[in-house]
């Protein structure tokens with residue numbers, strides 16, 4: 001029986017950072033060469049149902065027609081050059097695709113007047129050079145840069161097209177059995193889960209029956225490559241669309257719906273629309289005065305997580321740019337509102353949606369829940385089965401409680417992305433998290449190997 005050393009499950013941003021880190025740390029990182037050879041020597045395999053890097057990630061941007069990244073130019077996946085994306089833009093004459101959003105000015109004026117604890121426990125240096133680090137790349141530039149990294153690090157041929165349908169662990173042999181959709185079985189000593197968050201939409205339980213049928217959807221039906229409940233943007237045409245949720249994805253869908261001919265778009269927001277340039281503290285971007293030009297990655301790694309994600313809820317926000325688009329296109333926002341009932345009067349094709357606070361009744365032909373995904377392991381069949389059988393620790397919200405090296409319980413499985421949020425904090429959900437998590441996991445794996 002062939003037993004390989006490790007499986008990286010997934011080929012998104014997290015898997016990419018992990019793969020680069022593994023090659024780099026094990027001295028096998030050779031630029032511009034075929035990395036499939038060192039990976040074979042290390043007995044590391046990478047499985048993704050799409051068989052290529054970043055398919056799901058790229059699909060997010062295509063499906064919502066997102067023109068720019070939310071994160072700044074300093075957030076990317078080049079583990080060698082912290083200014084890799086900026087340099088790529090310079091080399092390819094595409095600096096004009098990196099735009100100023102006003103975030104730098106905002107941080108500067110805030111830190112001057114010492115409003116709020118942005119600077120918190122450390123002084124930040126806001127030089128002219130730091131201004132560039134606050135700017136936002138176009139998504140096209142960013143995605144092209146990812147392709148460039150894949151080529152540069154010789155990773156084009158390393159992803160195997162396999163969909164993992166079941167994982168078993170044998171305590172005696174300490175080996176994972178991995179079963180794939182095409183009936184094959186593989187064996188690994190370690191498993192690194194980089195399959196992204198579960199594809200289980202978070203829809204309030206009372207509306208599950210509605211969600212099972214047209215015309216109620218979840219944002220994931222638009223975002224997921226090959227979603228079972230397929231959504232076509234032509235469905236927006238001439239419709240009254242109601243979007244539930246006040247995060248960036250809901251806002252992006254509202255703009256898309258308007259652009260694709262929706263007659264009326266209303267966004268129902270539980271609290272109020274929170275406007276923020278980034279979904280993290282801007283102080284992370286600027287270099288620290290005391291630490292000199294310490295790299296962003298080092299600063300992130302020294303960041304002490306506030307562990308404020310106790311449940312799988314976080315406060316959503318939208319960017320000033322998307323707020324502007326929403327206003328321009330006439331998206332209506334109902335804040336401090338919760339959907340309490342959905343019904344369909346017999347005589348009509350329209351849905352009636354009642355709001356809890358005002359008892360107001362809205363009409364819509366299309367309802368889209370942009371209420372996030374389930375980060376608990378309950379929503380992920382592969383992880384849930386392991387948690388259940390081996391009594392792996394989770395918090396009350398079902399989020400994995402991992403060890404320092406992001407391994408889970410006493411199993412040689414390591415979890416990335418949102419599943420590492422209790423240990424890594426909110427960045428677990430973005431690209432910076434991919435960089436931080438890859439370091440923690442690979443350090444842990446190397447330490448284990450040296451002890452074995």
Ligand SMILES: Cc1cc2nc3c(=O)[nH]c(=O)nc-3n(C[C@H](O)[C@H](O)[C@H](O)COP(=O)(O)OP(=O)(O)OC[C@H]3O[C@@H](n4cnc5c(N)ncnc54)[C@H](O)[C@@H]3O)c2cc1C
Pocket residue numbers: 009010011012013014015047048049050054055056057060061064066068069070071075162163164165194195196197223249416417418428429430431432
């Ligand atoms: C619309 C949108 C915009 C975003 N913009 C930004 C931004 O500007 N900046 C930022 O920092 N972050 C952004 N993010 C967040 C960022 O996308 C996530 O942090 C990142 O995609 C997570 O990467 P991942 O590798 O965990 O997951 P994914 O990109 O989802 O990759 C997981 C891969 O695993 C594969 N997979 C899953 N299960 C299996 C299985 N059973 N068998 C085989 N393969 C499997 C999937 O096919 C997929 O390719 C954005 C997210 C969205 C949705």
